[in-house]
Amino acid sequence: MSGTTATTQAAAVPARVFWTALAVVGALLLLTYLVAFDNGAVSQSGMLLHELMHDGRHLLGVPCH
Amino acid sequence: MQSFIQILLRGLLAGLVGGLLAGSFAYTVGEPWLDRAIAVEEAQAAAAPPEPDGHSHEEALVSRSGQKAGLFLATALFGVAMGGLLATAFALLRRRPRAPGGVRSALGLAAAGLVAVVLVPALKYPPNPPGVGDPGTVTARTVSWLLLVVLGLLAGWAAVAAHRALRTAGEAPRAAAAAGAFLATVGAAYAVLPTFQEVPGGFPATLLWSFRLATLGTQFALWVGVGLVFAVLVERLGRSAAAPTATPVAVGA
């Protein structure tokens, strides 16, 4: 493996890794939303998830109510 | 691809550990203050005339003991999400030439997360216990808080960019430029974003202060836990990956 090839490979993110990373970030942001901001609109759980994780929201310092 | 998944799994695991650590801290230190805040809130609600559209606390979906168990679920899931995002950033940044070493960038990213997601928003919008905050402004407060998280990340990036730009200068001017870029970005964000002063006049000051310290401690436990566990895991991953190629390098040198 030559030094030039190694540097080029290291600098560019392969397409498959890029799209996987993008999907992972999307899923993790959705998880963050459900924990920290959901009011039942997205989760369709009414206020159940909101109330279950209510102490966590306040103690993590997220704006709540 | 395989290495991205390996790094991601380590980030998720580190996030779970950090989240459970934060949950334990919040349960021990934060919950007593939260209980007191709820007592104050209920006393206020009992004293005030009933609002026809305000949501009633009588028909609670989840009991207080259920919410205390839910605390661990919330911090664990939040930790997993933050750990995964940290690992993704780490995996993508690592591919760039001249990237800092594994442990250094893992800890650096966790510190950046603590500053951007916690300290920058908390100084402008200090966390509030139940009983503090106008329900009518909750959307505006949440949007402003999220903007401040993004601007906090941007401020961190500006600091790194300023530090890199002055590559030829000494370490002191580079550090000053980095601090200046960070403070200028955060200062501009603080000046532009709206301010909310919603603490009711009679709310106990000690309770508010202790609650806010407990939230900072919770987030501190989370990010320190995530950062340290992730750094250890990627260091071990790097060592096991480097081991087979170590001999040819030694021969070449």
Ligand SMILES: [Zn+2]
């Ligand atoms: Zn709340």
